[in-house]
Amino acid sequence: MKYITKAEFRYGGILLSLGALITIICILLEVNAGWASLVVEIKRTDYEAGKFLYDNWDVMSSIWNWSLFGNVFFAISSSLLFKDSRTAGSFPLSLLWVVNFIGSLVLILSFAISIGSYHTTLSVIDSQPYLFESIRGTPLYLFNIGALFQLSVLIIYFQQGFSKQGIVPKVYAIVMILLIVALFLLVFFGVVSFTVFAVACFLVPLLLGIFYYKEGLSK
Template identity: 35%
Template sequence: MISKLHLKNENNLAGFILFLGTFCILITIGFEYTIGWIGVERSANAIPQFIYMVWDDLKHIWAWQIFGFSLQCIAYILLLKNTTLPFKSLLWATLMVLSLFIIIGFGICLGSYYPALEVYEQQPQLFEAIRGAVRFLYGRGGLLSFLILALIFFIELFASKGVIPKKWGIPTLLVIVTGILLSLVPSLPGKVIGATIFFIPLSIGFAYWMADTTLKTTTS
């Protein structure tokens, strides 16, 4: 009985941490839109100069994003620790590794972008090489993470013992799908609307946080 209650409490804690980390990331996306990093079309050649001009803002935004993704990583570790199903263990373990890729990518941003931009006119290839590595880590890590999180969302929504209640899980799913479809419309700010995909980990985290039965958490 004690171990079951402990398992439930840690899953609730993991859900809260996942929710908090994702909420933090969503707020930073709002700040990225405010300064024009997303939601504004610009040529590839204009990106280095823009980053250099707004670096004081971007470095703080990206630092908070590291914090948010770090919280997500901690949540995945807790969920992996308390998972009894091998398939779920694989999913949480993979998410943990992918979140580390993203954190490393942002770490490279904070540590290398500004020095590389200061010598951009003399060595443009330095910044491009660093940015290429960052985009690989963040792009691959982010895409695979959301695919896995989408799978977990569907499992928790439609499985008989899933932790996501259908009464709000299905409307959330419709919002996410609508946001993804709207992001494909050329005239709309795709990155901003596409931020709705963060509702996936936000919903998973909230569901685990609010789960009120030991049975549901022990079977996950």
């Protein structure tokens, strides 16, 4: 850990937790707006999604703006914590922070395209629905890739939780893995929606950021 400073631990941890907190709030705001649900999966055609966004654009664009900023915090925190020289065996955790950084940048681009291009196409959704359909594919694809890359933070969290020298208390690792597995099964059996599982996953970087912040205070 000789390449990372106390301040980088603290600021990296704070930004990681802030990014996670903003993202969780944005997900819940999407639920409140009707874009998502905690109970059932909402499936919409491109046209139905476009009509919803057209009717609720002020609310949804504001939420997505905050989501974009949340990922900016994720990107900055990853660039700071990348300097941490901890390893999982011989595998450097810094590579996982690089993956997380790339995922955050991809998500920033996804939200930026959505915010910047959707409104124009939504205004003609009834007369030219193909415009929204053609544009929507790109940010959706980028969103899925970025979200997948950001799952790398789960590996870091659980490695640090089950490692003897890890910064995450083992009890927190056990609780989180049980929670995530339980919610995954509930989603699989249709008891809750994937949105609930997503919120639980973002509790991981929220907690990890706190533990990195504490590490910066104790070093």
